[in-house]
Amino acid sequence: MKISVVGCGYLGAVHAACMAELGHEVIGVDVDERKIAALQAGTAPFYEPGLPELLARVSATGRLTFSTDMAAAAGADAHFICVGTPQTHGEFRADLTYVDAATRQLAPFLRPGDVVAGKSTVPVGTAERLAATLEATGATVVWNPEFLREGFAVHDTLHPDRLVYGLPTDEDGVTTPAGEKAKAVLDEVYAAPLAAGTPLVVTDRATAQLVKVAANSFLATKISFINAMAELCEATGADVTRLADAIGFDPRIGRKFLNAGLGFGGGCLPKDIRAFMARAGELGVSDALGFLQEIDAINMRRRVRMVDLAREVCHGSIVGRRVAVLGAAFKPDSDDVRDSPALSVAAQMQLQGAHVTVTDPQAIANARAAWPDLRFAETALEAARGADVVLLATEWPEYRELDPDRLGAVVAAKAMLDGRNVLDPARWRSAGWTYRALGRP
Numbered sequence: 532m533k534i535s536v537v538g539c540g541y542l543g544a545v546h547a548a549c550m551a552e553l554g555h556e557v558i559g560v561d562v563d564e565r566k567i568a569a570l571q572a573g574t575a576p577f578y579e580p581g582l583p584e585l586l587a588r589v590s591a592t593g594r595l596t597f598s599t600d601m602a603a604a605a606g607a608d609a610h611f612i613c614v615g616t617p618q619t620h621g622e623f624r625a626d627l628t629y630v631d632a633a634t635r636q637l638a639p640f641l642r643p644g645d646v647v648a649g650k651s652t653v654p655v656g657t658a659e660r661l662a663a664t665l666e667a668t669g670a671t672v673v674w675n676p677e678f679l680r681e682g683f684a685v686h687d688t689l690h691p692d693r694l695v696y697g698l699p700t701d702e703d704g705v706t707t708p709a710g711e712k713a714k715a716v717l718d719e720v721y722a723a724p725l726a727a728g729t730p731l732v733v734t735d736r737a738t739a740q741l742v743k744v745a746a747n748s749f750l751a752t753k754i755s756f757i758n759a760m761a762e763l764c765e766a767t768g769a770d771v772t773r774l775a776d777a778i779g780f781d782p783r784i785g786r787k788f789l790n791a792g793l794g795f796g797g798g799c800l801p802k803d804i805r806a807f808m809a810r811a812g813e814l815g816v817s818d819a820l821g822f823l824q825e826i827d828a829i830n831m832r833r834r835v836r837m838v839d840l841a842r843e844v845c846h847g848s849i850v851g852r853r854v855a856v857l858g859a860a861f862k863p864d865s866d867d868v869r870d871s872p873a874l875s876v877a878a879q880m881q882l883q884g885a886h887v888t889v890t891d892p893q894a895i896a897n898a899r900a901a902w903p904d905l906r907f908a909e910t911a912l913e914a915a916r917g918a919d920v921v922l923l924a925t926e927w928p929e930y931r932e933l934d935p936d937r938l939g940a941v942v943a944a945k946a947m948l949d950g951r952n953v954l955d956p957a958r959w960r961s962a963g964w965t966y967r968a969l970g971r972p
């Protein structure tokens with residue numbers, strides 16, 4: 532199939548490369564010249580494990596090309612909208628500027644019967660609005676949400692947990708003939724994962740748009756639930772990691788996404804739950820999502836609590852104290868610093884008078900661009916030199932495996948704050964460290 536992918540960020544670049552890997556002829560379009568130049572050269576414009584190798588492989592086949600010119604999308608049978616939907620400044624709702632611009636620019640190149648498949652996370656109702664905008668082109672708008680995780684994006688795209696098609700329906704809820712044709716196109720696009728047995732949910736557009744925000748809201752809820760339990764553990768001397776293990780053995784609960792610590796960040800979960808609340812308000816059902824306000828509040832409280840813990844181990848004040856922050860990315864295996872809990876805590880401590888040095892295996896350049904006032908170091912040992920307190924904020928494997936004795940030899944005071952509950956307290960304490968964590972005695 533001929534496929535266009537509009538928007539080549541974390542989602543679109545991976546989708547484009549994976550579709551080419553599946554055998555399709557793919558054109559990726561983005562307005563960012565730097566990004567397109569990198570992709571044209573067969574290199575990844577951001578850190579994502581496995582993507583450089585995949586790009587090199589599929590670029591060599593000639594099936595994957597990139598352009599800053601939307602005209603290059605002409606002639607594709609399916610056009611995937613993969614642009615960002617960030618939080619609007621000063622508001623909860625999603626900023627749809629990029630989705631609207633992408634659709635408007637694509638419109639002149641659409642032919643009747645072309646499929647426009649939205650992948651961006653959008654407020655429910657957006658697909659229907661875009662369909663009305665594109666009606667004159669004769670193209671069919673469907674919603675095909677994406678569930679990939681950064682760090683596992685290539686695997687998740689080639690081997691998804693599930694595929695969801697949101698097709699246009701008539702007043703009786705029956706898929707329209709154009710919707711049936713669009714389904715056949717998507718079936719061909721995803722022939723390989725479908726043949727491998729990937730579950731497929733075919734539904735209407737509203738449900739498909741809701742599926743995505745519902746999934747992310749559920750994940751955010753799981754994380755904030757365990758972080759609320761961490762608050763209880765802190766009040767009682769209990770251990771939230773053992774609590775999570777114990778409740779996680781119940782298959783109805785499950786252990787995944789019950790890791791307590793600094794909470795969730797990134798370009799998806801935080802802004803998605805807020806945009807969902809904003810949309811519910813517009814629909815007159817804000818009570819239904821009132822609980823997400825609490826999920827957000829629990830999440831943000833963890834960051835405040837971490838600064839308080841730092842103050843505690845520094846005997847009441849962090850003013851003038853040297854703090855090493857291990858991790859800047861919002862999670863390991865990513866260079867993404869959007870709403871990163873690690874950087875948020877680092878910046879707070881700096882604002883409150885500490886001398887903060889941040890390190891990260893991949894995200895220093897992005898972190899420096901976002902917070903130029905912070906100091907950065909290349910390695911954990913360098914960041915920790917002379918530190919009064921060390922905070923493990925992103926659980927990169929190399930930080931989990933740190934040697935307490937080697938680190939202990941360079942710090943001014945052996946105080947470890949484990950913001951992700953990934954270190955062995957006994958090992959660090961026996962090496963002479965003060966070990967503190969969120970939700971652990």
Ligand code: UGA
Nearest residue numbers: 677678679680681754788789790794795796797799861862
């Ligand atoms: C999330 C979803 O997991 C994907 O399914 C979805 O496709 C994606 O958003 C999206 O909307 O595009 P991602 O943002 O890559 O993926 O990151 P997650 O793995 O979900 O982690 C989000 C945050 O939660 C991270 O800051 C992580 O450190 C934190 N987290 C995760 C916890 O604090 N505890 C956990 O147990 C799990």
